[in-house]
Amino acid sequence: xxxxxxxxxxxxxxxxxxxxxxxxxxxxxxxxxxxxxxxxxxxxxxxxxxxxxxxxxxxxxxxxxxxxxxxxxxxxxxxxxxxxxxxxxxxxxxxxxxxxxxxxxxxxxxxxxxxxxxxxxxxxxxxxxxxxxxxxxxxxxxxxxxxxxxxxxxxxxxxxxxxxxxxxxxxxxxxxxxxxxxxxxxxxxxxxxxxxxxxxxxxxxxxxxxxxxxxxxxxxxxxxxxxxxxxxxxxxxxxxxxxxxxxxxxxxxxxxxxxxxxxxxxxxxxxxxxxxxxxxxxxxxxxxxxxxxxxxxxxxxxxxxxxxxxxxxxxxxxxxxxxxxxxxxxxxxxxxxxxxxxxxxxxxxxxxxxxxxxxxxx
Amino acid sequence: xxxxxxxxxxxxxxxxxxxxxxxxxxxxxxxxxxxxxxxxxxxxxxxxxxxxxxxxxxxxxxxxxxxxxxxxxxxxxxxxxxxxxxxxxxxxxxxxxxxxxxxxxxxxxxxxxxxxxxxxxxxxxxxxxxxxxxxxxxxxxxxxxxxxxxxxxxxxxxxxxxxxxxxxxxxxxxxxxxxxxxxxxxxxxxxxxxxxxxxxxxxxxxxxxxxxxxxxxxxxxxxxxxxxxxxxxxxxxxxxxxxxxxxxxxxxxxxxxxxxxxxxxxxxxxxxxxxxxxxxxxxxxxxxxxxxxxxxxxxxxxxxxxxxxxxxxxxxxxxxxxxxxxxxxxxxxxxxxxxxxxxxxxxxxxxxxxxxxxxxxx
Numbered sequence: 001x002x003x004x005x006x007x008x009x010x011x012x013x014x015x016x017x018x019x020x021x022x023x024x025x026x027x028x029x030x031x032x033x034x035x036x037x038x039x040x041x042x043x044x045x046x047x048x049x050x051x052x053x054x055x056x057x058x059x060x061x062x063x064x065x066x067x068x069x070x071x072x073x074x075x076x077x078x079x080x081x082x083x084x085x086x087x088x089x090x091x092x093x094x095x096x097x098x099x100x101x102x103x104x105x106x107x108x109x110x111x112x113x114x115x116x117x118x119x120x121x122x123x124x125x126x127x128x129x130x131x132x133x134x135x136x137x138x139x140x141x142x143x144x145x146x147x148x149x150x151x152x153x154x155x156x157x158x159x160x161x162x163x164x165x166x167x168x169x170x171x172x173x174x175x176x177x178x179x180x181x182x183x184x185x186x187x188x189x190x191x192x193x194x195x196x197x198x199x200x201x202x203x204x205x206x207x208x209x210x211x212x213x214x215x216x217x218x219x220x221x222x223x224x225x226x227x228x229x230x231x232x233x234x235x236x237x238x239x240x241x242x243x244x245x246x247x248x249x250x251x252x253x254x255x256x257x258x259x260x261x262x263x264x265x266x267x268x269x270x271x272x273x274x275x276x277x278x279x280x281x282x283x284x285x286x287x288x289x290x291x292x293x294x295x296x297x298x299x300x301x302x303x304x305x306x307x308x309x310x311x312x313x314x315x316x317x318x319x320x321x322x323x324x325x326x327x328x329x330x331x332x333x334x335x336x337x338x339x340x341x342x343x344x345x346x347x348x349x350x351x352x353x354x355x356x357x358x359x360x361x362x
Numbered sequence: 363x364x365x366x367x368x369x370x371x372x373x374x375x376x377x378x379x380x381x382x383x384x385x386x387x388x389x390x391x392x393x394x395x396x397x398x399x400x401x402x403x404x405x406x407x408x409x410x411x412x413x414x415x416x417x418x419x420x421x422x423x424x425x426x427x428x429x430x431x432x433x434x435x436x437x438x439x440x441x442x443x444x445x446x447x448x449x450x451x452x453x454x455x456x457x458x459x460x461x462x463x464x465x466x467x468x469x470x471x472x473x474x475x476x477x478x479x480x481x482x483x484x485x486x487x488x489x490x491x492x493x494x495x496x497x498x499x500x501x502x503x504x505x506x507x508x509x510x511x512x513x514x515x516x517x518x519x520x521x522x523x524x525x526x527x528x529x530x531x532x533x534x535x536x537x538x539x540x541x542x543x544x545x546x547x548x549x550x551x552x553x554x555x556x557x558x559x560x561x562x563x564x565x566x567x568x569x570x571x572x573x574x575x576x577x578x579x580x581x582x583x584x585x586x587x588x589x590x591x592x593x594x595x596x597x598x599x600x601x602x603x604x605x606x607x608x609x610x611x612x613x614x615x616x617x618x619x620x621x622x623x624x625x626x627x628x629x630x631x632x633x634x635x636x637x638x639x640x641x642x643x644x645x646x647x648x649x650x651x652x653x654x655x656x657x658x659x660x661x662x663x664x665x666x667x668x669x670x671x672x673x674x675x676x677x678x679x680x681x682x683x684x685x686x687x688x689x690x691x692x693x694x695x696x697x698x699x700x701x702x703x704x705x706x707x708x709x710x711x712x713x714x715x716x717x718x719x720x721x722x723x724x
Contacts, residue, residue, distance in 0.1 A: 001369060001558065002366055002367065002368050002369075002558075003366070003367040003554075003557060003558055004364055004365070004367075005365040005554070006364050007363060007364075013535075078596040080596055083596070085596060087509075092509075093508070093509040101538060102534050102536075102538045102543075103535065103536060103538070104536060105536055106536065106537065106538065142543075145507055145508070146455070146507070146508055146590075146596070146597035147449075147454075147455040147589075147590055147595060147597070148516070148549070148588045148589070148590060149526065149546065149587060149588050149589070149590050150525070150526045150544050150545055150546025150547075150549065150587075150588060151543070151545055151546060152546050152549050152550050152553075153550070154510070163512065164511065164512045172464050172465045173375075173465065173564065174464075174465060174467055174468065175468065176463060176464050176466075176468065181504075182511065182512050182513060183504075183512055183513055183514070183556065184511065184512025184513060184514050185512075185557060187510070187512065187514050187553065188514050188515065188553030188554065188556055188557050189557065191514075191550030191553045191554065192367070192550065192553065192554035192557065194550055195365060195547060195550050195554065195570075195573060196363065196364075196365055202535065208557075211557055225511060225512075226510045226511050226512060227509075227511070228509055228510060228511050233508055233509060233601075234440040234442055234447060234508070234600045234602070235508035235509070235597045235601055236601050237601045237604070238596045238597060239595075239596060239598050239599045239604040240596070241604075242599070242601040242602075242603075242604035242605045242608065243599075243604045243605065243607050243608040243611070244608060244702050245605050245608060246604065246605040246606060246607060246608020246609045246610075246611070246612065247608040247609075247611060247612050247698055247699075247701055247702035248608075248635065248699070248702045249605070249608070249609065250608065250609050250612030250613070250695075251612070251636050251639075251695050251696070251699035251702060252635070252639050252695075252699075253639070253695075254639075273610065273613055273614070274614065277613075277614050277615070277616075313687075319683070321681070321686050321719055321720075322720065324683050324686035324690065325675075325686050325689055325693070325709070325711075325720040326690055326709065327687055327690060328686065328687035328688055328689060328690020328691040328692075328693075328694070329690040329691065329693055329694040329697075329709050330690075330694075331687070331690075331691055332690070332691035332694035332695060333612075333613050333615075333694060334613070335691075336612045336613040336698070337609075337610070337613035337614075339609055340606050340609035340610045340613060347688065347691050349684045349687075357683055357687060358683075358684070358687040
């Protein structure tokens with residue numbers, strides 16, 4: 001068993017309306033059933049006319065590029081300086097929505113294909129119908145990734161094979177069931193193709209020969225199977241953006257109290273977390289005694305009956321307006337620290353008869 | 363030009379102290395100068411004795427596994443449920459620090475090699491010295507990645523070639539200089555090797571033939587060149603972790619004011635951001651007049667001379683203790699919203715003669 005990676009030479013420049021199937025079949029008469037065609041998305045985009053005219057330089061070019069980027073963006077994931085990592089309408093997360101100014105006239109930008117899976121299916125169908133070739137097609141682009149320098153080619157679209165090879169449920173020779181072994185083989189094939197394509201050598205198509213016999217039949221899902229839902233992703237937002245969202249959430253904390261009793265350890269951690277920044281004279285007293293708490297919350301009109309705990313805030317003496325304002329600020333800090341521990345809270349006037357000036361119901 | 367990907371069959375089970383160079387050279391007498399060996403890190407780890415004994419099951423196994431994970435972890439990047447994405451001491455960001463329980467006895471865990479670049483260099487040196495073979499070596503592991511389902515094999519260590527192929531400075535046929543074209547070719551080679559290795563077929567080594575002639579000479583940096591510094595990474599923390607860090611930062615906001623004048627638009631946005639949650643009677647007045655501000659900050663003893671703006675906080679009338687506490691909480695919310703806009707602030711008593719009960723110096 002062996003795999004071969006072959007370049008398809010002589011395709012030349014591709015322009016709008018070009019027949020990719022004809023270009024490829026002519027340049028590679030040696031194609032065989034079972035080959036995997038690894039096709040750079042740029043020539044697909046060009047053939048499909050996914051180009052936008054922009055000024056060659058100056059601020060007008062930047063403005064036009066920003067406009068194009070906004071149109072291609074479903075959601076901004078992260079930004080720093082001029083870098084924009086966005087989720088495209090396809091669901092792919094990538095820099096600048098895959099918009100590319102290389103290998104094209106200076107007055108044009110190349111967008112990603114509108115539907116790369118459909119592009120792959122169309123090319124595969126054309127090769128089958130007109131050239132009697134049964135091949136798989138992968139449409140690729142070059143992407144960066146978090147944590148690792150350097151780019152790799154990955155799949156945007158696929159037809160004729162599943163994007164993922166699933167080993168789950170298989171058992172290794174030691175009797176361990178394989179759990180985490182869904183391999184994104186089309187991404188590995190895209191990268192393998194890139195090894196031979198090169199960037200400046202005008203080789204936009206590679207062929208991987210010998211692989212397809214090993215795969216399951218096409219599941220019809222295309223490369224969409226590679227897109228992870230943002231809700232399932234642990235990195236759905238850039239760190240700075242998520243941190244800013246945390247700050248914004250802190251400014252907008254809603255009033256609790258929570259549905260479940262607050263964990264005393266979480267409350268203690270929250271109080272400890274703000275110990276260095278609250279006024280030295282501010283005292284937080286945690287009321288944990290069930291009977292006291294029950295009496296307070298059950299008998300004081302207007303108090304939330306759901307409160308499962310209290311933190312009394314006692315200001316410095318003598319009590320002056322500045323001390324009360326500062327106590328309010330300190331209690332809001334504590335509410336934020338409680339929220340960071342997952343403990344909702346509400347700021348309330350003090351229970352009658354206590355020496356506190358205000359308190360938090362948990 | 364073509365590349366070939368060949369499996370090295372018959373290596374069998376690898377145990378501590380095994381001579382990998384001998385195992386590979388014996389199993390693949392067909393190796394040639396210029397081949398790239400793509401070696402699964404697991405057999406490197408096993409040969410190097412990077413194994414830990416753990417109970418076969420039960421809570422003891424989980425506890426032992428947690429301990430091993432903590433030892434292999436430099437920094438937790440993200441956590442959800444039982445999933446831990448961590449940065450290892452090598453700098454790699456991966457699930458469970460690459461600790462693996464597959465293809466090994468149920469009572470052992472396999473750790474990553476201590477220094478995969480050194481492992482690659484040692485194997486390359488042994489093949490050259492003892493078998494007169496001049497090959498490149500890539501030590502690989504299987505990793506997930508953000509945003510895309512499925513795993514791919516990538517490089518942990520490399521010797522005999524640079525990890526990255528750098529196209530920067532090259533010019534495409536249209537005259538555009540290539541900017542973002544540092545290709546992580548060793549990751550693509552790792553993935554290409556995985557295509558043939560498979561998971562359960564006990565093929566831990568693949569050979570990529572025909573590639574090395576195209577590469578620059580070894581830069582000696584190894585796969586460390588692939589590790590991006592956390593400070594440079596837009597995704598150095600999980601979204602939930604970064605959001606919690608934002609909440610924690612909000613609870614611990616330091617006193618400003620800032621070094622640069624606050625942007626009035628940012629201040630207005632911050633006030634608007636908390637408009638829905640502050641007490642309806644609370645009024646924030648932005649003092650933007652330079653002379654008023656200068657007089658306030660220059661003449662009131664104890665006021666920071668650096669203040670570049672003020673937000674006065676006026677409580678509802680009549681002014682009661684509860685109103686003052688609430689004002690303090692509202693001003694702290696506003697401080698947080700200002701911080702989210704990048705505007706530092708300090709809570710201060712009101713300037714003498716104003717109707718405010720407190721204010722923020724910006």
